[in-house]
Amino acid sequence: MPPSIFFTVVPLIERIRAAWRRIQINALQLNLFKTGKTRTDALELRVGIISTRIYIILLCLFFTVLIIFNGLRTQLQNVSIQNPSQIIFEDLQKSYPITLQCPCSEIAISFDSFLSLSPTYHPVCSSPYVSFGWINSIVGTVNLNFSYSYTDFHMVGEAFFSSIATLCSLAQSTISDDLYIFNQTTLITGSAVSYAELMAHADAALNQFKLNTLAEFKRALSLIQLHTDVMFSTTRGNADLYTSQLISNITQVDRIDFHSVPTIYGNCSCALSGYCQQQVDMYSNGNESTYEIKFPIPNVFIGCFVIQSVLQSTLECFFNETCLNAVQAEISSVQSINVSVLDANSTRFSPETLIGTLIDALMVERWGETIQYSQYYATCAPKLCTYTFTAPNNALYILTTVVGLVGGLAVILKFIVSLIYDLIRYKMQSRITIINRAGTFY
Structure with a gap:
């Protein structure tokens, strides 16, 4: 008689908790500064993990700053309208009274025309x-x-x-x-x-x-x-x-x-x-x-x-x-x-x-x-109206700008953190050496 095989059904909530624990462990042990010694040298591994955390924190901080900065910035946009009607001109005049320019086709208009x-x-x-x-x-x-x-x-x-x-x-x-x-x-x-x-x-x-x-x-x-x-x-x-x-x-x-x-x-x-x-x-x-x-x-x-x-x-x-x-x-x-x-x-x-x-x-x-304002406008007859206005950056512009900057920023941060990594490793290695010498003396 063949041996019986039993399957244990794990509840979904337990599987989610297990996955979350694995993510936490992997995140805590994440090391972006691995070297040949990290597998055998505990100090090297510890310094690499600390440097990774510093790197991620700085990268997230700069990423957030870039998003906020670009979100608060405004763009100057130019708009042109061909052959605007009087109604369109009046609406534009109300909305953009300072920047609106509509050159007249006839700049000298006799008073009796309007x-x-x-x-x-x-x-x-x-x-x-x-x-x-x-x-x-x-x-x-x-x-x-x-x-x-x-x-x-x-x-x-x-x-x-x-x-x-x-x-x-x-x-x-x-x-x-x-x-x-x-x-x-x-x-x-x-x-x-x-x-x-x-x-x-x-x-x-x-x-x-x-x-x-x-x-x-x-x-x-x-x-x-x-x-x-x-x-x-x-x-x-x-x-x-x-x-x-x-x-x-x-x-x-x-x-x-x-x-x-x-x-x-x-x-x-x-x-x-x-x-x-x-x-x-x-x-x-x-x-x-x-x-x-x-x-x-x-x-x-x-x-x-x-x-x-x-x-x-x-x-x-x-x-x-x-x-x-x-x-x-x-x-x-x-x-x-x-x-x-x-x-x-x-x-x-x-x-x-x-x-x-x-x-x-x-x-x-x-x-x-x-x-008669309509008579004046008909005689003026602007062919083109232009106006400028400031508008906040849209999400796509912010995303493309930040992504474009993050690539170069990540390289710079990694270089800086590498220096910090070497400094931390040197300090910790010096402290261990001092402790070992003190233990040998006693």
């Missing part, structure tokens, strides 16, 4: 008050057989509203002419700019345009005042003209002399100052001997020179229905036209604002600026 102005003027400039019909309504009530006071609205009204019409027309024509020149001005941008930056450029250009236009308007107005200030006013605002007929007893020839008497407003004479003025009143339409002030026209003035006094006046009466109705009742004639009060809600200025203040604003309520 910016438009549609000024809205004070309501008086588009009202019947500056029309021929209204001005003729005032003139139509003047009776040439009567003599009027130089502060009577019947005499002053025509010049007052004609001056306002002139100022409105001058402001509009000045703005129109300067706007034509402004539209031909170019914005120089080597690279596409963001909406905010374009707005800043446009605002600066518009502010300069407004300053230049106002200066141009003031020069034209000063020139008009210079010419009118040296003339006699038809409203008798600065002087009354008189004639006298003289007949010589000798020659029997008639001679007519002309002379003027400066107008006096209160205690101010136009012969001494050009800034005298007085409030305009509505008089009863009759003979000078029966002049009667029916009511004042609030803050409407007449002075030595029409434009100067108009600039010091306001339009508040013509924003007030009661005041306007009273004025219209006094100038009612077959030539009269009905006008409505000015709408206070259609202006940013109060009814009490001086006309001179309106002039300083060029009679403009709103400039109506419209900036």
Whole structure:
């Protein structure tokens, strides 16, 4: 009968424990610095194991340092995008505002290609008050057989509203002419700019345009005042003209002399100052001997020179229905036209604002600026956008870099540890020799 063979089944956990013990033993006895003596010389074996542990510890330490160092490093990456759309450009501008560069195909872009102005003027400039019909309504009530006071609205009204019409027309024509020149001005941008930056450029250009236009308007107005200030006013605002007929007893020839008497407003004479003025009143339409002030026209003035006094006046009466109705009742004639009060809600200025203040604003309520960024970008039309950004090293880059360095590092470490190995062996061998000598002595 053949002998029986028994198999012992070892549990899995026991096999794992046994394998782990073998790994521990092999790890503890690992020697990367074996020599011919390590098999027979216990000291040589011990020094080799110690050196191996030092080598592995140093290698792991340097390996960890390399991984951490390369993991913390960042790379500068360059990216290029062909023919970027406006949406892509705006997204890139938000993400990479400092490094983004998108050279324009057209670096000189005229303002009218993306910016438009549609000024809205004070309501008086588009009202019947500056029309021929209204001005003729005032003139139509003047009776040439009567003599009027130089502060009577019947005499002053025509010049007052004609001056306002002139100022409105001058402001509009000045703005129109300067706007034509402004539209031909170019914005120089080597690279596409963001909406905010374009707005800043446009605002600066518009502010300069407004300053230049106002200066141009003031020069034209000063020139008009210079010419009118040296003339006699038809409203008798600065002087009354008189004639006298003289007949010589000798020659029997008639001679007519002309002379003027400066107008006096209160205690101010136009012969001494050009800034005298007085409030305009509505008089009863009759003979000078029966002049009667029916009511004042609030803050409407007449002075030595029409434009100067108009600039010091306001339009508040013509924003007030009661005041306007009273004025219209006094100038009612077959030539009269009905006008409505000015709408206070259609202006940013109060009814009490001086006309001179309106002039300083060029009679403009709103400039109506419209900036179309899409038109600017379409004209700029960048063909290429480039940007740079820093990004952490990816795992593959870190792995390849560390592996590439570890090969050379392992050789260097092994050389260094070999020196340490020789030093340790020398120290330990010296100590054993001393101990052996001491034992022999005793």
